[in-house]
Amino acid sequence: MSTCSVSKGCFVFKPSPKKRRVSQKTVHFGERKDSGDTDLQFVTCQALWNQIKQELEQIQEDLNKQLLDNLESFLRRSHSEFQAKTTEWTYRMKSREIPTAALVLGVNVTDHDLTFRSISEVLQQNVTPYIALLEAKDCTGIKNLMQKLMGQLMNCYIDVDSLEDEDNVQVSHNRIRCSMTSLVNWYEGVTKKTSSETPSKKRTSSSRHWLSSPIVVIFKDMESFTTKVLQDFIVISSQHIHQLPLVLIFGIATSPMIIHSLLPHSVSSLLCIELFQSLSCKEHLSTVVDKLLLTTQFPFKLGEKVLQVLINIFLYHDFSVQNFIKGFQLCIVEHFYSQPLSILCCQMADVKTRVNSLSHEQCENVRRLPSFRRYVEGQVSENQIALLTADNYLKEVVQKLLEDLHVYHENYIPVLRCLHVLTSSLPKYPLGKQIRELHCMCLEDQVWETEEYESALQLARMLNKSDLVNVLQQCVEIFVSSAVKEFDQTVEKLKEFLTQFQKLEVAEAFQERDVSVSSQKELQKKTDLYHLQKSLLELKESRRSKKLTKFEMLRFEVVDYIDGLVRSYLAPADHKTLHEVVYFNTPSVLREHLNAAPRIALHTALNNPHCYLKAFSTVVTAAEGPDAASSDQVDDIIHARFIRAVSELELLGFIKPSKQKTDHVARLTWGGC
């Protein structure tokens, strides 16, 4: 593994789950309960992941569409104007700038690779075959940059024109002179060839590229490029812009101001910079959460703590959606690996056959599940015996329970969305701004018992009419689009509320006018100060104790109705029987893998020489196989080697003894050393 950073620091390598899976299987074979269904577990896991991966790709594509479309039209526009109107006066007088797209991508650098890959793919398909992707680490000097650029461009030329004229391009890179002139010559040669070729022959490959395709040079990480290299490159290419239709794309992680701080005015005046902004990573995450977790499409679910860990890593540490997805993948693998019953975590259609083919051992596993035990305890005694002894009966019940669980999810999601619609229109967002926060709360505990929920409902009871109607309309849409039969009635009810509100509107308009007119008349009648004061007080009094208006009554009714929905459908998942089958809820495993703490580990190791020795011997004997390391007693020779190595390291200054006092027991036993 390697990192893209040349600087010293600490890098985390996410364990590649598949590899780990294999190694664990071989090394710690005894650890897990082998149910004989390992293959099935593996296959289910793979199938699920592939499905999720496809979905993710689709999401990515949809999210990038806007950006890509803009970029594409920019590229098409950039040189066509000059080619079309070279004779006009203005175009002769204007200095020809290099069209440049400043692409602001956000600080989540790990996600950029994927974005750039899709950008270059789309551009390659629709705009131009000539694309070069440059990274700062490859371009320490202008020479390296030119080499890289020419290498990439001339290779892509081979790709497009198949292999028929290989001899032409087989010039080794050392012999190509890395200068712009050779690039210009190459470009002239290529374009001449494509235009002179018979159109019928070339239609398939290059018909979508227009006659003079621009050369797109992408600087992936603008911040890391040195000023000198960028300046030189821009100055050089601006001199050849007439022969070589270049377009630059700057990938910017921080802010477009970096262009001005990297390039002096004399250089930036050679560019024609337009700004493009990609979707913010938070929005991206919301979409991913929405499409992966808040859907019944995938049987696998994340438990509250696990989801919290993943979201915290995202918000606190890296803003990287890719890492979030990697974490999610790890959860899937871990779940299917550690939970033998995960074979039941499949599409509803397969559940029946899978349940029926459960082995006796697997049935025992089911009986051992805490949630199932709770369920059994709630049954009458004959039923209990049947559940605990008869496998066939158990299978029937399990199937039914799994169906219940599925129905629970089907209901849960629309109701959750409704509650979110309601609470996200409240001031200060007592239940969170994002639906994922609400989701976490609901998973954690019975949401209606929390204080936040209480205050949210109170605020909801004070919503004005237009907001409330808006919320109701959205709720109706959600329920209708969810297409769950159970909610037909709910939809009816909500629509009824809406019509009532409409009626109110008409009625109230009359009433209010009456009230205001009459009170004003009274005020006008009484002229002396005393009476005026009195009547004002009365008016106030009456307003306070005034009976609820119709609107307020209706508002209470609506809020209560939604409250009822929440109470009946948003029960936390770990109250449900067999939730262990589909929920992954061991955050400790995840933390162990994703939140590595190298400093703490090193510190404890170095403070305890025995640990240090053990680690040393493990490392030394690792090559000899696992058996050698397992013996508790450390070999004398290794011990001696260790002591010698330590003193050598001390001499070199890499380690030094701490001033910590020796434990008195140790001092008694070993003396002063």
Add this chain to the structure above:
Amino acid sequence: MPNLEHPAYPAATLHHLESLVPCRESQVSMLLSIFGERQQFSFPSIFIYGHTSSGKTYVMQTLLNTLKLPHVFVNCVEYFTSRLLLEEILIQLQSRSSATEQTSQVSCDTFNDFVRLFKQAVASRELQDETLYIVLDRAEQLREMEANILPAFLRLQELTDRNVTVILLSEIVWELFRPNIGCFEPFTLYFPDYSIGHLQKILSQSHPPDYSADFYAAYINILLGVFYMVCRDLKELQHLAALNFSKYCEPVVRGEANERDTRKLWKNIEPHLKKAMQTVYLREISSAQWERLQHDDGEPGQLKGLSAHTHVELPYYSKFLLIAAYLASYNPVRTDKRFFLKHHGKIRKTNFMKKHEKTSNHLLGPKPFPLDRLLAILYSIVDNRVAPTANIFSQITSLVTLQLLSMVGHNDQLDGPRYKCTVSLDFIRAVAR
């Protein structure tokens, strides 16, 4: 105005040349007298310097092309290594001498090879008796190449024993070129900046075909009035003139004013040009966007410039790391105890600050700090406990790659890494909000 005169060239050509190089007649005549007649040996090397866009390159090119003098023109920025540069000169020579013959691959690693190949190339040419001019544009780049390149070019005539003159064009003075060991002194020639009158004259020359020269000259006059304070770059001015001319013509096209109505036209264009100075001149918005705006008659306000997008969204701990780094960079170490400990004891007010610390730390710039200090400050400014996980460390590294922090002196493997905070107070304020 000195009229160009030279016995070697016909008067018509000279007259044509003069019309092409306005405001540079004296320099051209000086060059002509140094060059002498075609077959005469000239001064071995000429050094021409002057500010950006004072016409050095243009004058040289026009002069050599109009008089059809044999020459080679190379930009030293483009051919960034000595090898590329020398090979490029040879290639141009070859392609010049024989148009029909295929240019063979030349490989020239050292100056010695160059001299040899150069002699061959010149020998094969028919015009052996004519002076060959080698023009090296942006010659300041030569200083970054091998130490022998610059002195050798200056003495090329002597080394090759051929009729050749090397002309160096640069924006900096000769004194900055002179190597320690000394070298042949070239003839230096200074191109002064164009004055506002010169600029007016040159810019007005290239008026659009649809409008009269006077009308365009009036426009240029207004343009210079606005931009001369900030920009004297001829190319840039020409670009700006072309960009904004359509706006200037607008009242005329619509029939609201005629071409002589200078005052009305001035009122129309002046605010527009001022806006252009703040946006398109600074490259806040691109010229293409500017033209589209003009075309749609939109307000430039709708389009945010590059510096409008200064906000950078950072993960939670990255924000704190950056703030901690800023504090570590701008506060002296001694104050840490006072700022970040709860019970720091009393500090005597008198002479707490040493004298040199009274100057603002912001004027002195950021100071480097070790990693441990950064983490210590981080722990004290974050409310809840922070576990020193690998994620925190990788965030520091990614802040370095984003150029928000920079690493100093990382060649010492034994010490912990040291960093500097490179962001401004405004940025930190925005982050801390």
